Amino acid sequence: RDLAHQLRKSTVLFGVAFDVENNDQIHVNPATGYIIDEDGIVVTNHHVVESFTFAEGVSKLAMGIATDEGKVYLVTEVLSTNKDNDLCIVRVDTRGDKLTALPIGVPAQQGDEVFVMSHPVEMLYYFSKGVVARNHIAKDDDSSAMYVRTMDITADYAAGSSGGPIVDQFGNLVSTVSST
Numbered sequence: 001r002d003l004a005h006q007l008r009k010s011t012v013l014f015g016v017a018f019d020v021e022n023n024d025q026i027h028v029n030p031a032t033g034y035i036i037d038e039d040g041i042v043v044t045n046h047h048v049v050e051s052f053t054f055a056e057g058v059s060k061l062a063m064g065i066a067t068d069e070g071k072v073y074l075v076t077e078v079l080s081t082n083k084d085n086d087l088c089i090v091r092v093d094t095r096g097d098k099l100t101a102l103p104i105g106v107p108a109q110q111g112d113e114v115f116v117m118s119h120p121v122e123m124l125y126y127f128s129k130g131v132v133a134r135n136h137i138a139k140d141d142d143s144s145a146m147y148v149r150t151m152d153i154t155a156d157y158a159a160g161s162s163g164g165p166i167v168d169q170f171g172n173l174v175s176t177v178s179s180t
Helices: 002-010 046-053
Strands: 011-020 026-037 041-044 058-066 072-082 087-092 113-118 126-139 147-153 165-167 173-176
Touching (some): 002 011, 002 165, 026 046, 026 173, 046 072, 046 087, 058 087, 147 173
Antiparallel strands (some): 041 087, 058 072, 113 165, 165 173
8 A cells, every 4th residue: 555655646647638620629648657856857658759749630739747636747848768668758847846756676577576557548546566477578560670678567557557657566666568
């Protein structure tokens, strides 16, 4: 229970808002992210941010995060992104607020217990646990030469969990949810 409470403070709802042509409704594409610096540095997946930055046929309205306390902050800058590793680091305007950063851990090994906090299928702050089923190096389907380190886990997550933190039993970040 303490780990879930701790992790919830550093996990954010990452939202991308669009205005689709010929439709009078605003659409929000929710995903997950986590805070790595109290001054507003947040990590999510490259494919989450890519859906906003390279979307066609839509008016891009906003990209931001919401904390578990309900505070909303807009993304002001993409600091770094890596398509092959499916990671993206952004800066949000905290308006002077200090956020709760997630500590970085060491890579988890096969058999280690891991925990995930994410927003699968709009079930906000869903907490699950599992083990590292395997660590391996996989060839990236989109790249002819890129090999990426991959961790398969047994914890539950689904669409909307993209960018969610995977932590060890002490609450240290060991990986990021990328695909289901």
